[in-house]
Amino acid sequence: MRYPQIGTRAFVLAASAFSLIAASLAADRESALEVPRTHWAFVPPERPPLPTAHSVSWPKNGIDYFVLARLDQAGIEPSPEAEKETLIRRVTLDLTGLPPTPAEVDAFLRDLSPDAYENVVNRLLNSARYGERMALDWLDLARYADTSGYQTDGIRFMWRWRDWVIDAFNRNLPYNQFTLEQLAGDLLPNPTTDQIIATGFNRNHRANSEGGIVFEEYLKEYAVDRVDTTATVWLGLTIGCARCHDHKYDPISQKEFYQLFAYFDQLQERGRVSKYGNSAPLIRAPTARMEADVRDIETKLEKSRIAWDAILPKLRRTQTEWENSLTEETSTDEWVIDGLESRFPLDDIELASEVEPEPATVSDGSLQFVRGKVGKAAQFDGKACLRLKDKAGFGGRDAVSFGVWLRPEDSTGTILALVNEGDTRDNGFSVELVRGKVRVKLGPRWLDDAIRVETPQPIEIGVWQHVLITYDGSQMANGISVYVNGEPRELATQLDILTGGISLNYPLRIGSDGSGNGFHGNLDDVRFYRRMLSSVEAEVLATTTPIYTIAKKMTSERSTGEREKLDRFFLGSAAPEEIRDKFARLKTLEQEKRERFAAIPTVMVMQDRPDPADTFILTRGEYDRPGEKVTAGVPSCLPPLPQGAPANRLGLAQWIVGSSHPLTSRVAVNRFWQKYFGAGLVRTPEDFGTRGESPSHPKLLDWLATEFVRTGWDVKGMQRLIVTSATYRQSSDVTESMLQFDPENRLLARVPRMRLPAETIRDQALSVSGLLDGTIGGPSVNPYQPASLWKEIASDSSYSQDHGPGLYRRSLYTFWKRTVPHPSMAIFDAPSREICTVRRPRTNTPLQALALMNEVTYVEASRVLAGRMLRKSEGSDIDRIRFGFKLLTARNPTRKEQTVLSESLERYRSQYKVSINAARALIGTGEYPSSNALDPGELAAFALVASLMMNLDEVITRE
């Protein structure tokens, strides 16, 4: 008997021995409180010798000596080794987040060699699935998500960083390097793109785009989050407590908090971030595949250019011949037509638009049509507003261009505008003259959420001039260009804080923005392009010389605009087919290259400003109450910075991974331990400070911590060490007396049963049914989700669910919206990732039961699994049930279980035999095509059996 029976004298004695251990732990803590500077966790770990234990046969590695010694103290024995089926399922789920296949189970059962288990572990550690599973915990720590988290909670793109994490685990990047790159990869000598991507870690925090926020307030919040998260993840300290005042329990002063803060407040960033998409600092982060694609297209382009150069002499010859052959003016002079979406000739009111003729409306004032620059022109009186229905709507991310001929009679007035009349705040897009200067405004509120630029040089009054505005969709002031008569004008930026997310689907107004600021003079030939025109095109547009006239000029007398216009005309319509084809090919490839380049994702990264900013203690943590100036540094209760460490994040990172840092290795191995045993050796993994819990096995913790450093921070090695220990291989069976004696399993005389993480539950269902799409990495996907979920509460109300493979990717790729997390994940305790999460709770609720029974994901997986079971056509019902059961549990059902399942099947079968429509309804759940080859009643009956098995406690539990 291992455990004393409850109520016996032996039990009382053993229990009191155990309480003594607990009491000594408590005493440790008390003394730590009194003398905080010698708190155990602030003293570097020393490698303890392996303790002696009563058994020499049980231990398999160092871990077991420490565990057994403690068990000996309490007078109890470890549990026996788990059954092989349990063991392979446990270790496969733990290391890869997916269940073992029946073939893998059988191979392990057959392998009777002494290193059979170690071989399984090595196979799993070498599987790419290992990196995905390890990444999962890291994403919680790093508060990784696909949205920005505050108010609008718009999309952001950090998946390149997420994929870096998966890859780092798979290539077993040592933990110290893993740390250096994430904290300061950008500051390493000659950093690679990957090392810069890694710094996305500290850009994963939430960021606010709400209108009206005080930028400074949020800049401070972002830096606070970086300090808090970095301290929690690497140091296991609640340093955030010292934001407003000296830490109440740990020897960390408020000043020391701001010294750490000084490492993280040096970014060139804006307090109010982009509503949708990434915010600076960011980099383009192509995947290897994308880089290859771009290289490929560049090679093709190069070839095409060589071919083009080869025919240039011929081209010149034929063009000259053509020019000479021209005898009269061509019918049209229009050669900038790519992307021309609307053109308003302004020849008369009826034909305001050439693309889709529609009468315009004129409000106030009156409009005359007079001789213009191109045909007639509209004569504005300062009051008239020409309103054209939805002809030029665009969004803040669209590249667009607006061109117009104008002859102003007054120096002030709106030329064209797109505004929301329903909003009394000045808003939208406008091009106007202000004291002769061309001013462009773009944004939902021109006062505080907009771009506003102006040409310092006024244009001329009373003269025809061409004005072209181009915009690249960057939402930045430097994305706007203004050309006057084809010449780019210098621009003064008055405001550059466009948050984005604007969509200007309003009527185009010409001559006024509707608020009385009207244009005086002539406007002609207004054009709207849905792309950014080039400077050459600006010149062509400003060139009115007809083709024939240009052709008859001496080459040297032609202006750039004229030359370009003539070339374009020739290449577009008059050149021989061979030349036109080659030219078209070149243009296509150039376009393709642009598109490929534009498709390269960005990722937000750390990048310090060139001119370091001063950091101040913030009185009571408030952004607007700076106090004493501080410089970057580390808390004095911990070791000093290494000699010669730079005074930036790299220095901090080097300090964190210093081999004698008392916290880094302990905190890391403690979290690994938590992954396998449900709780760390220190059960407050987020707090190794004086108020945190003391380790249950202090020597084991220190042995593991020093082992981690000794092995070169070998992460895979540490996982291997833990999962190959005898401690990990114990059975998870418990008895009443074991539960009474050590309810929280602090002595580790067994392995806890743990409900699987949310992601693993879903991934397992996809895997056993065969639905799983194993693609690694890439943009996040949108699996099934109740349609109205976002609509009811969020800003961006439409969830666009994927179809096909996107429905069946591993859950780690599910789109993570922080303010409305995916319900299947949230119901099973996945965090919102609004803040750093070190441990997830594991609850047991009716909502989980409802999800597993009724959510389309699980119903679909059940019926597809049923198909898999049925297609084992040679088998009997029993065989099929056993096959499905083994897929889900890695073991065969007991006779009793088998009987229950067979009887269930019979009952469902007879039900569906009589209600075939119900059967069809069930097997039609989900978008995966249903097999016609199988009998619907049979499939439905098996689907319900599969669903029954998927709902078993055992199936959603790692035993």
Added chain:
Amino acid sequence: MDPITELESDWNRRRFLSRGVTGIGAIALASLLNPRFLRGAQPVEDSPRTFGFSHLAPRAKRVIYLCQSGAPSQLDLFDFKPNLAGRFGQDLPDSVRMGQRLTGMTAGQDRFPIAPSIFTFARHGASGAWVSELLPFTARITDDLCFVKSMRTEAINHDPAITFLQTGSQQAGRPSFGAWLSYGLGSENANLPAFVVMTSGDGGQPLYDRLWGSGFLPTKHQGVKLNRTGDPVLFLSNPPGVDAAMRRSMLDDLSELNQIRLAKKGDPEIANRIAQYELAFRMQSSVPELVDTSGEPQSVLDLYGPDATKPGTYAANCLLARRFAERGVRFIQLYHRGWDQHTNLPKDIANQCRATDQPSAALITDLKQRGMLEDTLVVWGGEFGRTVYCQGKLTGANYGRDHHPRCFTMWLAGGGIRPGITHGETDDHSYNITRDPVHVHDLNATILHCLGLRHTDLTFRFQSRDHRLTDVAGQLVPGILAG
């Protein structure tokens, strides 16, 4: 359970929870509901569950929180300022603003012209409370209400302000009010969650799951948000082709198989799992029954107004709130979106009032008729107030108002609250509080007090610190408590 054992179990639970442990014990306890009901006890209608936190005689057993998301204008609804009438378009005096911060949306305005409310105010009821013409139904129940005109908060933007109102912190990560109550008092109904959330109104400011989240408390305390369309509770309906009888049969098989495993493994969590599935099954009938208001008499439907039978409206949600309250749900949180009137306030606020005035008043009347107002505390209000000066263009008929955290009006009614009074005063511009300021933490401390909880005692240890809803602040407001 005998009282001693119960006390011990409460103590254990508290000790256990306050240590923030998630071990085997947590799993055994973890459930959406008060664990005692897993043992088959029937709902108890006597004093609220206390779990060792309650030190005071509770006056209320539950809360219905009518959150008006986006922040309604106190100047156009309750905080009547007759002196502004003649000051249309004049600049807000610097002596009133006193350099206090504004949002970035108006900080750069050239001028801060005063926009007097264009709506007519009158005194109502024996208490003579001022209510504008926009709220004719509320005007009729003023004697049941306690107006707090001197509410103040810290944040000046929606996200931090509503997060502060609902969790006591501007930043994410803290438990919501309802989660604290679920943790502190548990549930009174075996078949329903302790904390439910309903939303209405389209557009306007978004809401976030964190507003009803459990923060660092065990996730079972988070609010269950009802969906406006489809299953009221996510995944409540059986899949097509599976009826209730088949579900029952499947659950019997499931239970039997789980029992077999329990016998082998000995893990009490398996027993808990079986219980949770049974609870899920009960919810499959209890929830649809609860949200089906077709059995309500016409007189009651009429009371809540024409929208009462339209699912997902504020009126329908108010009616459901009463039904949840009747069944012992501890915290019923409503959100109505769309109060953020930066522009076009006169027209838009009138629409908001049309959708909410009658149902809010009906809820009070309905609860009172049933004798439930005695022990149900109803709270009405948004995350901050609005400025007296106009945002954007001011015209005779149109204006907008920016965010204003320095003063705003909320009202409370029912359990433990003194009816028919107005607490606090603001200056002539409804800009600064001149008497009896009530901070959000003070309000929360007072609401907890009505529920029999001392706000300084309802704590949970996280990151080695004992956290509370009221952070390190909060003063009881005796002036609004019933005698």
